[in-house]
Amino acid sequence: MTRRAVCAGLAAAAVVRPAFAKSATELTARKASVQLAPEGYPATEVWSYDGSIPGPMIRATQGARLQRRLVNALDVSTSVHWHGIRIDNAMDGVAGLTQSPVAPGASFDYDFTLPDAGTYWYHAHTNSMEQVARGLSGPLIVDEAEAPDVDRDEVLMLDDWLIDPETGGFMEPFAHPMMMSHGGRTGNLVGVNGRFDFALTAQRHERLRLRLINAANARIFVLRLQGMAGWTVALDGMPLPAPETVEGELVLAPAQRVDLIVDVTAEEGSPAGLLMAQDDDSWVALADMTVSGRRARVARPAPAALPPNPRTDLPDLAQARQFEMAMEGGAMAGMESALFEGERLGFRELVSRGQFWALAGQVGRSDTPFASLSRGETMRLRLSNDTVFPHAMHLHGMHFRELRGDGSLGPLRDTILSLPQEPLEIAFVADNPGKWLFHCHMLAHAASGMTTWIEVA
Ligand code: C2O
Ligand code: CU
Secondary structure: OOOOOOOOOOOOOOOOOOOOOOOOEEEEEEEEOOOOOOOOOOOOOEEEEEEOOOOOOOEEEEEOEEEEEEEEEEOOOOOEEEEEEOOHHHHOEEEEEOOOOOOOOOEEEEEEEEOOOEEEEEEEEEOHHHHHHHHOEEEEEEEOOOOOOOOOOEEEEEEEEEOOOOOOOOOOOOOOOOHHOOOOOOEEEEEEOEOOOOOEEEOOOOOEEEEEEEEOOOOOEEEEEEEEEEEEEEEEEEEEEEEEEEOOOOOOOOOOEEEEEEOOOOOOOOOOEEEEEEEOEEEEEEEEEEEEEEOOOOOOOOOOOOOOOOOOOOHHHHOOOOEEEEEEEOOOOOOEEEEEEEEEEHHHHHOOOOOEEEEOOOOOOOOOOEEEOOOOOOEEEEEEOOOOOEEEEEEEHHHHHHHHOOOOOEEOOOOEEEOEEEEEEEEEEEOOOOEEEEEEHHHHHHHHHEEEEEOOO
């Protein structure tokens, strides 16, 4: 197994600069030089939070109040979205919908409580197609009042970067028509926590909690554990009612998270870590784990479920309001026309305006919401993916469940992977008032049509 395909021909080690010193309640968006490519290659000029890739880990206890002053030291406007947090709408960070963009030199005070424990993340939500690809994202961890019994808790932020190893610069324009109309911007350098050679060390029989976050613009990670065995305990921050044994592959679409509790089973010196599938179906190490020594073997039972988060009512399907949303457009799908800024335009006209996709016949966010719900109502939304691409559909402000074909309800999620020609249905209780985006988290798709919103009043 070689790492070559992961780093596209590069070899040797990468080093990330340590986080810039700052006051505890500020988060500064600024340029920085970070060694994303292996050492010996030029560093990359990124847009960062506090100078590091990923941004600083923000960590608090469930129920706590989080206050961060975003200081914008970039030359462009920005804003921060706290992905997956059931947040006060005014703090959701969507420029043009829930707040004004924060101008260069200006600041904005984010101040909200964290109702749910779990694995979340934060990222730019102003021109996010470019700003997230340039580095504006970081982990947000909300700890349970009582942590599960593990030896260590590790956060692994998975990402990819499209950079030229000769210059260290980002390659290709961020608004790239070919990427927008196809699978989005995927990188040639894949890594964890800002390093392409991220590695863990562990002892045999150690029990770890691994929090995986997919921060990539478009890449769907297909993962496998090596030298570890364990359980999935939470998805998109929300605990599963019972831990599920990890068997086979884990699929992590853009913006999704998975919390695992794993026992290290590998012998000292034998290969272990997190593997990822490549396009040709071969597997490479995404994160190596060096197993040294062993702990005394304590027979540990399977972990208990994490304590459930509050306010997770089951949707009332009988009283639900039903909506349909066709996902259309992109290359090779033959979308004829759609509404854009109040006009019906043919596909070629849309393309000439840099737009490629439509949700329910509408390209991009219009002035009126796709759906208006009263607080407490249940929304059922049937999605048909009439495109030839997968899409990672994300709802702000509330988690939903998949309504499966057999009538059962899936786990709470904030982002779901929709596959071509496979209709799916989601349902949720609209219990958080405000204006909430619903969009594809392949950020080039979101920027070229796949964004809409709902209102809960
Ligand atoms: Cu993680 Cu609208 O985004
Ligand atoms: Cu998409």
